[in-house]
Amino acid sequence: MAPLKAFFPVLLASLAACRQCTNLTIPVDISSRQGLFKEVPVETNLDVRAFTTRFNEYQANLTATLLQGYQTLKGSYEISAQYCHPDNGSNGIIQLLSHGIGFDKTYWDLNYNNFNYSYVNNALENGYSTLAIDRLGIGNSSHGDPFNEIQSQAEIEALNAVTTKLRSGAIGQIGSYKKVIHVGHSFGSVQSYWLSALYPNNTDGVILTGYSTASQFLAYFAAGANFHSARLNQPLRFGNVSISGLQQFAAKYNVSMDLVPALQQLVEKAGLDLSAQDVWNLVGSTEVGNLITGFNKTAPPLNYPSGYFANSDLTSDQYLFLFPGNYDVGLAVVGEQTKQPVTTGELLTIGSAPMMSPFTGPALVITGEHDVPFCGGNCYGQVPNITAPNIPAGVKTAFPAASAFEAYIQPDTGHGLALHYNATAGFQVIQDFLANNGLAAQ
Numbered sequence: 001m002a003p004l005k006a007f008f009p010v011l012l013a014s015l016a017a018c019r020q021c022t023n024l025t026i027p028v029d030i031s032s033r034q035g036l037f038k039e040v041p042v043e044t045n046l047d048v049r050a051f052t053t054r055f056n057e058y059q060a061n062l063t064a065t066l067l068q069g070y071q072t073l074k075g076s077y078e079i080s081a082q083y084c085h086p087d088n089g090s091n092g093i094i095q096l097l098s099h100g101i102g103f104d105k106t107y108w109d110l111n112y113n114n115f116n117y118s119y120v121n122n123a124l125e126n127g128y129s130t131l132a133i134d135r136l137g138i139g140n141s142s143h144g145d146p147f148n149e150i151q152s153q154a155e156i157e158a159l160n161a162v163t164t165k166l167r168s169g170a171i172g173q174i175g176s177y178k179k180v181i182h183v184g185h186s187f188g189s190v191q192s193y194w195l196s197a198l199y200p201n202n203t204d205g206v207i208l209t210g211y212s213t214a215s216q217f218l219a220y221f222a223a224g225a226n227f228h229s230a231r232l233n234q235p236l237r238f239g240n241v242s243i244s245g246l247q248q249f250a251a252k253y254n255v256s257m258d259l260v261p262a263l264q265q266l267v268e269k270a271g272l273d274l275s276a277q278d279v280w281n282l283v284g285s286t287e288v289g290n291l292i293t294g295f296n297k298t299a300p301p302l303n304y305p306s307g308y309f310a311n312s313d314l315t316s317d318q319y320l321f322l323f324p325g326n327y328d329v330g331l332a333v334v335g336e337q338t339k340q341p342v343t344t345g346e347l348l349t350i351g352s353a354p355m356m357s358p359f360t361g362p363a364l365v366i367t368g369e370h371d372v373p374f375c376g377g378n379c380y381g382q383v384p385n386i387t388a389p390n391i392p393a394g395v396k397t398a399f400p401a402a403s404a405f406e407a408y409i410q411p412d413t414g415h416g417l418a419l420h421y422n423a424t425a426g427f428q429v430i431q432d433f434l435a436n437n438g439l440a441a442q
């Protein structure tokens, strides 16, 4: 038998041939009816942990405590997106992909190991086009006030606006699509579901990955993330500290840029002029994760304001997203290098979705067996008031009018479905569900 390796060039060539991708920015105008929250301090990491403590308080409701009233947010924003289509067309069907907390649009198209974890490639191979967006507020999409601007509702309005533009062909580089399937991961699933409840006619299929309607495990997520202020946690990437600023500082104080001696010298010189706020943020916060895991030195810093929180490190990433033993640590390091934050406003509104969706098309829930935030680590467990055979199956009651509903548990997998070995087989469950329920692309 010929070694398997001999076939790889052929496989890769056919993949490359059917993969046409471009990055683009989509302007959207939105009007969002949403909460007006009292802002609380979130400057330091102790402030951030205090916020989480209150957020997780048993039988308390921080959303209700901070809610002062409602507002209509109106604004023009930019949504950063990656559009891909198969060479031979897609029969007018596109999958609109919304990432979860901790990620950006690259979650769907991980380039690790020659893209063999890429959801986008799997969808393209099955004949679909894809549009993966950075959710409003995150990554290269417009950022905003973390309490009173970047909330679930505003993001759903942005997602709906992008959907409408896709249907009408109003996005320059993209033709019009007759059918739009909303695919989410985690908070992106919450928003895809929510869109189907508010605008049922604007979606043709709903795929909710890493999702359930059990809300009691959200506290595991908020605690397990060990949230820190994003701009302090990765100051060189999330903050506005610049490499050249750091180099100037090192030159001024004769500090070697070699990590260990640099830190030793900075500690010795603790009496230094701390007006160099960049260095205070970098060293005073003791967060040196992005020096250790590495980051893209030429990408401009994201400059998130205080009120954007990040999972603290690789250990929290594992707890939230990865089932030990069934993932590649090298990929987890990439996840830490490229992670993205969550806003206070998102956390305060994550649980405000309607209880039911009048959507009449097909809906699939697919969740990893050991998902922590939506199943408490065991999707086969039982929770109060969900009488389904397992936790994801309980979502059925939220879709009373769906033409088809299925809940699928992906084995040996945590919350971050795309980051596990065997992810591709899970992706195929999604494409097969669509094909079997009137949404085949070919």
Ligand SMILES: *[C@@H]1O[C@H](CO)[C@@H](O)[C@H](O)[C@H]1NC(C)=O
Pocket: 021, 022, 023, 082, 106
């Ligand atoms: C598009 O952006 C991604 C990051 O999201 C990057 O990896 C890729 O190289 C970009 N592609 C093009 C064609 O610029």
Ligand SMILES: *[C@@H]1O[C@H](CO)[C@@H](O)[C@H](O)[C@H]1NC(C)=O
Pocket: 061, 063, 064, 067, 351, 352
């Ligand atoms: C918390 O309060 C908000 C705002 O009043 C409300 O919409 C939400 O349903 C409450 N959550 C729970 C779990 O009671």
Ligand SMILES: *[C@@H]1O[C@H](CO)[C@@H](O)[C@H](O)[C@H]1NC(C)=O
Pocket: 018, 086, 088, 124, 125, 126, 127, 442
């Ligand atoms: C389009 O290309 C894909 C991948 O090469 C292939 O599987 C599919 O059958 C093609 N579809 C059509 C309609 O030719």
Ligand SMILES: *[C@@H]1O[C@H](CO)[C@@H](O)[C@H](O)[C@H]1NC(C)=O
Pocket: 198, 199, 200, 201
């Ligand atoms: C969706 O379309 C149906 C049929 O055209 C219509 O009756 C219904 O009011 C629409 N729903 C919404 C929320 O627009």
Ligand SMILES: *[C@@H]1O[C@H](CO)[C@@H](O)[C@H](O)[C@H]1NC(C)=O
Pocket: 240, 304, 305, 306
């Ligand atoms: C960097 O961010 C801090 C905190 O938000 C802000 O006070 C400062 O003006 C910013 N500096 C630049 C150059 O953007």
Ligand SMILES: *[C@@H]1O[C@H](CO)[C@@H](O)[C@H](O)[C@H]1NC(C)=O
Pocket: 254
């Ligand atoms: C800077 O470091 C170099 C090399 O260690 C040393 O020779 C020089 O004396 C130092 N200068 C000052 C001002 O400390």
Ligand SMILES: *[C@@H]1O[C@H](CO)[C@@H](O)[C@H](O)[C@H]1NC(C)=O
Pocket: 296, 297, 298, 299, 300
């Ligand atoms: C790093 O950032 C630069 C500038 O934005 C970009 O052109 C480049 O593709 C990035 N490199 C990687 C490996 O993502």
Ligand SMILES: *[C@@H]1O[C@H](CO)[C@@H](O)[C@H](O)[C@H]1NC(C)=O
Pocket: 080, 104, 105, 106, 139, 140, 296, 299, 300
């Ligand atoms: C965001 O933009 C920067 C700078 O252009 C680029 O390096 C990076 O790859 C982009 N990231 C995403 C997720 O689009």
Ligand SMILES: *[C@@H]1O[C@H](CO)[C@@H](O)[C@H](O)[C@H]1NC(C)=O
Pocket: 384, 385
């Ligand atoms: C279960 O449902 C009952 C009746 O609707 C409600 O009173 C109770 O609070 C629910 N329990 C939980 C844990 O949600």
Ligand SMILES: *[C@@H]1O[C@H](CO)[C@@H](O)[C@H](O)[C@H]1NC(C)=O
Pocket: 113, 116, 117, 420, 421, 422, 423, 424
């Ligand atoms: C990607 O390739 C690696 C190495 O061949 C393999 O171990 C892993 O299971 C693959 N991942 C996926 C999602 O297929």
Ligand SMILES: *[C@@H]1O[C@H](CO)[C@@H](O)[C@H](O)[C@H]1NC(C)=O
Pocket: 409, 410, 411, 412, 422, 425, 426, 429
């Ligand atoms: C991989 O995933 C597929 C689809 O869920 C499943 O049928 C198969 O049993 C999984 N394989 C392993 C080894 O878990």
